[in-house]
Each structure stands twice: as C-alpha cells, then as structure tokens.
Amino acid sequence: MSVFSRFTLLRSMTLFQRITLSVRVLLVLLLSLPVLAGLVGVMLPAFGYFPALDAHDFTFTVFAQLLAIDGMGKMVLLSFITGLSATVISVASAFLLLAVFYRSAYLNKLQTWLSPLLVLPHAAAAIALLFVLSPSGFFSSIAANFSNILSSIGTDEAASVGGASTLLPPMWAFPYDSYGISIIIALALKELPFVFLMAITVMSQPHVKRKFDGYFKSATALGYSPVTVFFKVIFPTVYPQARLPILAVLAYATANVEIPLLLGPNNPPTLAVAVVQWFNHVDLSMRFQASAAALLQVAVTLVALCVWVVGEHVAKYAQGRFYSNGFRHTGQVFSSLLAYAIVAVYAVIVLSIIVSTVLWSFATFWQFPAFLPAGLTLLHWKTTLWALAEPFNNTLLLATLVSGFSVIVAIMALEAETVSGHGDHNSKPTSYFNGWSGALLSLTLFLPLLVPGVAFLYGLVWFQLAYFNEAVWFHLFISHLVYVLPYVFISLAVAYRKFDPRYAQVAYGMGKTPWQVFVNIKLPLLLAPILVAFALGLAISFSQYLPTLLSTGGRIATVTTEAVAAASGSSARLTAVYVIVQTLMPLLGFVLAWWLPTVCFNPMGRYSLLQTRKSKL
C-alpha cells in the first residue's frame, strides 16, 4: 500500500478506527518498552556503569569477576541441562500422547483432565511436588510400608531405629538433589499439558482439521497404522505451528526462578536463582555481578534456543528417510506402551499430589510411614484465611485491573486488523501475522516470554525506582501486563479469526458505523471468548511471582508471593492451604468464564436454536 493510499485510508477513518489503530501501536509499545528498557537497565551495570554507586566507566571486569566465581560453570550447566531436558521430555511426551490418542475417544478425556493443570501456578506445582517427593512424602511412605510388610513376613530386614517398629524417613536424594532431577520432574509435569493443549489447538482449527481428516483417511487406506500416520504426516505439519510456544517453554524452563528455588540444590543453585540472590543482596555492589549474571542467563537461554533449533534441523535431516521408507507400522506397539506408561505415571503423580496436599491442609499429627493423618482439623484453614485476606484482595484487584486492561487493548488492536479492509469489505484478513507489522507484532508478543524475566525485570525495577519510586501499584501493573497481555491477545486472536465477517458486512450495508458494529454485533457475539481471555489473564496474573516481588520490593503481598514465602516457612500444613487457594483462584476464573456467557447473553445458543427450527421446517 503506497503512502498516499494509506493516507486516504487514514482520512476516511472514523475516530473509533483511528483509536483502534493507535491502540495497536500502543500494544507494541506496552510490550516492547518495558522489556527493552529493562534489558538496558541490566546491561549498563553489567558493563560497569552504575551512577548510583559512582561507577561511570564501561569495562569488562564485571564479567571477568563473574566467570571467576567458584561453581559458575556448574550453575550455567544446571540451568541449561534442567531446562533443555525438561522441555525435551514434555514435548516428546505431549506428541507421543497425541500420536497414540489422536483418533481415540481418550483424547477428549485427556484434554479435560490436563486443562486444569494448565492453570496451576508453577510455584504451586513445585510446592505440591515437595510434599510428594520429600523423604517423608507419599512415595516414600509407600516404599516404607512395603518394606515394613516384607520385614514382618521376614523376607527383608527393614532399618528400624532402636529395635522399635517405627521408621524414620529414609535419606534419599529428592528434593534438593544436586543434579536438578527434581527441577526436571516439576518442569516436565507443568509444561506437558501446555504443549499438549497448544498442539491440540493447532490441530482443531477447522481448515487444519479437515485437511488432517483427509490425510488420515488416505494414509489409512494405504495401510498405515494411526500412530505411524501421525508421525509421518500430521506431526510435520503441526510442529511448525506450535514451534514458537515450545521455544517460549524452553526459554522459561532455562530461566525460571520459583521451581529451582523450591526444589533445586543450593550448592550451587541454578543461575537464575543466583541472579535473584545477588540482586537482593544487602551489599549494593553485588548489583554489578547480578547484572552480568543476568546477561549470562540471557546467553544461556539463547544457546538453549539455538541448540533446540539445530536439533530440529538434525531431526529433520535424519527423518528424511523415515518419511519415505514405506513402513506402515513403525513403533506402533512401542509408542502405545510408552504413551500408556506416561499417562499412568502422570496420573499417579498428579493424584498423589492432589491427595497429599488436601490431606496436609486438614491434617493434625501425621507421622511418617502412615498413609493418613491421625486426625483432621480446620485449624490451618482458619489461620490461613485470616492471614490471606489482604493478599487475596491485592491479588484479585490487580488481576482484574491488568486482565481487564489487557482485554480492552487486545480487542482494540484486533479490531484494527479489520480496519485495513474498510474500503472493500470482502477482503477478510487471512492472517494476523502477515507483513512486516504482523511480524513485528508476533515478535513483540513473544518478547516477554522469550527474554528471561530475571534479566529484564531488575533493569525495569531500576528504572521504576529511579523515576517514579512511589507509584508501586503502577509498577506492579506494568510488570504484570507484560506477561498477561500476550496470552490475552493470542487467546482472543483465535476467536477474532473465526468471527464470521458477514455479520459485520450486513450491518455496514445497513449504514452502521464501525463503532456501532463493534458494540452491537461483535462484542455480544464474542462475549464468550472475551470472558475466556479475561479469565486466562486473571490466571496468568494470579501466578506471577518474580514480577510481583521485584516491582513492589515486597511492599504488596499477593497470594503467590505469600505461598512461596510460606513454602520455606515452618508449617507444611499452612503451605498446603496456600497451594490450594492459589490453585482454586484461577480455576474459579475459568469456571466463571464458562458459566457467565450462558447466563448473561447466549446468541450462539439462540442461533443454534434457530438452526434446529429451520431444519425442522
């Protein structure tokens, strides 16, 4: 489009359309400015420039000092290996599950059971795993009881203390094991549903689904077994579309703080945990080291992403022959067995997590080998709910503000997409990520997800402290927005893409303005996806730990920060209550998102009613 036609287009726009266009620009700015400003704020001290500490020269000595620290290599390696292997495990398992269950009735069940796990905050998952994995946890109890039974039969001599029949918890490596296996388990557990559901979303788009059904029928007719069809035909098509979210998962896995903090070793910890500790150090000169380490973290994440991309190419190259070798039943039995094993392991872990967390929250005394606590009490719930009143209000208010604002910005920005076709209503924008502006937008959307939080959040906080020290809520708002907005936008974009343009065309034909069309037609019709996006925004905001902690300096407590604090506190029982509250909050959001559209306004329901009447006539 030339400058002039663009100009005439601008002139012919209504105020509402201009606003939507400017909001689109605002969206890009809102996402990129905090991240870029934060990166700059971290980069300056990393190269020795920090005016507040009388450092004005640019040097590389900070990096030299950083690399000279004992155990630096171990930290980097720990971050890299835990992140990469957790991602490999979760992606491989997710696609294996899809391959085996794609055409079976279990797919819907899996979807239903995995969806709630998606909203489980990372911190909550890690804390809950702590209950299960620890030497006094559920699995250990089973092992102890098993060996107890064996010893009572007389086949095995259990280690009993002082001849008593009571057992001490065994000493095993989990949690806090020095190889980070606990971290890998927690990350894989948490990312598997995400990758799985992301791939399903890609596959269930109507045109993709139609295409796949066709592929499937022809391949089956050629004698290929379902699993082989998936790996040879469907996977190569699905994977590229799910690639960016997978890279985001990898970036998160290498750089997250909560899980290694709660489950990881501390001699040394992962790099991200060390960065946080150094930034929070009383000695302000540690900031240099922390900033340099934050940049190193960016490098580690980048290398992991590169390794992944190289791995993709290698796999592609290696698979060339696999696609065309003509074998009809490659790995059919093996894949099925493995998939069932994964489902079984996953179900066991998740069930035991849920059961033991709920039990802990009501438990009175609970000594180690016992499966059940000695009694139940409401004491812990009472104590926690009293203490949680204020953090709960903070969390709810913040999440509502952030998510509401994100939904408005996302709708406006998406509405701007339709503006380009105002002159000729027939041209429906086919993809929202076409052209350079689309590429810019999609890059910005994934920027906060790809750049490690520990890297840019500290720089952002530095700017915030330097300029508006008092506006704590504003900082909190911005740092949450950076994480909430991309998810809200992506979730809404799908619905906007599916929206039938003929409704709008009819309304324009009746002389309605874009604003009227937007308010009277699009908003009501899109109410359900908007509410879902809002609930997703709530869930993301609820689960933020690092952004909350950093931007407020601990001045504003949310349920998540309290829960992580409680996890290292003295009471396992109170922690269990925190985890449950933390999990219920986003779930409640999603339940509301499901329920509200059916109550408030249900045009689709009415539409389908009309359809059935028509068909009867």
Place this chain on the structure above:
Amino acid sequence: MTKSNLSLVALGSLFCLMPLCMFDALRISLRGAAGVRVAVEAAVQVIARLVAHIAGQVTGLLKAILSVITTVMFTITLAYALEPAQAQAQINADAQTSTQLKDQPQNQSPASNQILGDAPTVQFHAWGGSAQVNGYIQWVSQQVSKQYNITLNHVKLADTSDAVSRVLAEKAAGNHTQGSVNLIWINGENFAAMKRHNLLLKDWANSIPNFALTNPSRNPAMITDFGIATDGQEAPWGKASMVFYYNHRFVEKPPLNIHELLAFAKQYPGRFTYPIPNDYLGISFLKYAAIALNEDQQGLLYQPVTDTALAKITLALFEYLDALHPLMYKQGDYMLRQASQLQRLMGTSELLLAFSFTAAEIPSAVNRFDLPSSIRTYAMEDGSLANVHFIGITYNTENVEAAKQVVNFLLSPQAQAKKQQLAVWGDDSVLDFSMLAANDKAMFKPVSHHVSAINKEEAVPLFAEPHSSWTDAIRQAWFDRYGERF
C-alpha cells in the same frame, strides 16, 4: 473503564493527527510545484493548513495532555486508595499515641494521688508495637502506682532510636536535669550510641537490690550488651536464649554440649543441620559453636575482631564443622536457607534435633500439629547463646530514685514471673533460679506445663553475644571456606 477510554482517546489523537498533518503538507506542496504562482498559492495554502492543523493539534495535544494528567492522577489516587493498610496503620499508631497521652491522667491511681499528694512521674520510653508488651507495661504501671505511689507513663515508640536522638537533642540544648525520657528499653546498637554520647546514668545498676538475683558473676550476659560492657549503665530486663529441641520418640538422650552434638550426628547421620549464616539462626549457631569450642580464649570474642583473633577462634570452629558437615542433612551439601525450615523438617521427623531462639514457639507449634507431640525442649549445658535486652536510665532524669524503684520492681521475681507467662508476654526471666527462694521460684511454675516446653526452672549458664564486629567476620570466613550458598 471510562478513564482508560479517555486515555485511549488521548493517545489516539497523538498517534493519528501527527502523520496526517505531515502527509497533507507533503501532498499539497508536490501538487503546487507546477508554477511559481501556483507554488506560492500552494505555500500559503500549506501554511494556512499547517497553522490550522497545528492549532487543531495543539488543542488536541492539550486535551491529550489533560487527559493523560487526569489518568495519571486517577492512577495515583487509585494507588493511594489501594494502599490503605499502611496509611491506616500510621493513623492507628498516631491515634494510639494520642489516646495514650490523653489517658495519661487516668493511668495514675487517683486515690493515691489525692491522699499522698505529689506522686513522682517516670516516663518509660519503650517500643510499643506489641499488644502483649503494652499490656504488661500497663500492669507494671498499676503495680508501681499501688506499691510505691509512682506514676509510670509508657511512651510508645515506633523506633527506639527516636528516644535516643531526643535525649541527644536535650543534651545539646543544655537540658541536663529535667529530661523527658527517664527509663528507656534498649540493647545493642542503641545502647552503644547512648554510652558513646554519655547519655545514660552511670553505675546505678549494681545498687538495685534485685539486680543481684541475676547472678552477674556467673552470667556475663547480664553485664555485656553485644560485646560492650554495660558498666552499670543499664539493668537487664529480659532475654531470649538459644534452646535445642529433639524428637523424644527416636532420641533417648539428646546431646548436652557441643562435643556431644558431634557424637549425636555420628549416631544419627543426616538428622541434624543448621541454616546458612545469612540467616539469623544460622550465624547464631556458629557463634554458639565458636564460644563453646574456645573455652580458653572466650575473651577474644568480646573485643573487636582482629585477623589474629579470627584465625585463633576459627581454627577450632572449622575443624569442628569439617567433621560435622558430612554428618548433616544431605551430607551438608544442601543447607537450609531459612531457620523456619528447621521446624518443618523436625515436623516430618527428617531431622531429629534442631534449635530455636524463641522457646515459646515450640509448644505452640505442637499445639498447631506442626511438630509431633514427642518433641522435647532443653538448653545446652555448656551454655546458651543469649540475647539480653536492658533498661537504661538517662543522665538527665529528675526522679532518679523513682526510676530505680521502677527498675527494681521490674527485676522482682513477681514482675519477672508475670512477664514469663506465655499468656502475658512469654519473655524469659533474667533472674538466676539458683539465687531465688523456694516460694519465689514457685511463682515461675507455669500454670499448666506443656511437655514440649522448656523447663525454665533449671538454671543454665548463658553466653553473651560476641562483640558485634564478629558477626560479619565469622560469616565471611564461613563463606570463604565452605562456598557461598544461596
């Protein structure tokens, strides 16, 4: 919602009008390039249009700025409205102080006031952030009013250093006889500052009759405040001391000194640990070990640290820790970040021995089911690291005798026993039980003894806190040797 829409409108005008104006000017000037006349005409037109545009834009911009300001103000108002807790707390604190001041005449016992005429007033400046402490001081003021006809007024401080700077200001202003601060509740840093500036009355503590009950010759902690000799400028009031607790179900006989602790670790490998020295309890354990392992040169720890002294002290300490670490939880590889995790691991029996600075928390944790009922609390026989808090009398106090009388009452078995009750305050007595008469001792018997609570009737020797310079020195030496843990 409306506000954010407003700001959207504002931003919209900013983004949209700017390019419009530029394009407009560009197009017209291009068209007018045909002839000079046309060009001039066009230029005029352009300028006119530009002016009009700029005028429109300026108004738009003004509107935008206005709405941005409105939005910012709205946000800030919102932010402040959403931070009611702090403000509320501030107001409450103010309200409390003012009520307290208003209530002042009522605090005096009216009867004794009328009968005996002038009752001396003592201003007691003490941190007022705890309802339990405030309630206890209220009780004290009733008692001294009844028993000695002294009016004790509790001035509730948010920060003790406020009172210190007030005395300093009075001294600078030459008010040497009628100070507004009489008694002050201090220790550590604040005491060091007051002693340095000669703000405290000297050599009075030894003349208090009940001070002898603290047995200062056996308990150096009573006359040393974080390594600084009190020189009779302050009298001890209460203390917190390090207690150990163990799981009686698995452990018959707990270790009673630092050497038995190592033997215990050998007997039960992996069942004891201490937090990293960044944690208060972690560094306290190291201090305890440093004192207990260097019996012959303990004096070094109560002077400012030097390199040779540090080398001497850490020699035995590190030799001990080298032996202990492989026997600890996770072979000493993973060390707890927070002391609170000790209690959690005790609760699951993963640890069998741990320690704490607040003995009162252990029975209450048992009551909340966080610790098993087989937990028993005790104090080490070789000594417990103690953290004592004191009462000082300022140098410009008018009624010194009345102030001393109050301190004597605070140190009486009656007042100390009351303070120690869990329901009242739960703060440990500074009195040495071996010095007490049988009927005085009986007052310290808890109403109902919790099996998991420490038996406070047994006299245990106390280790005073080393000189404050040792804290950083020991911590740094530990990190240098065992690596930084996070």
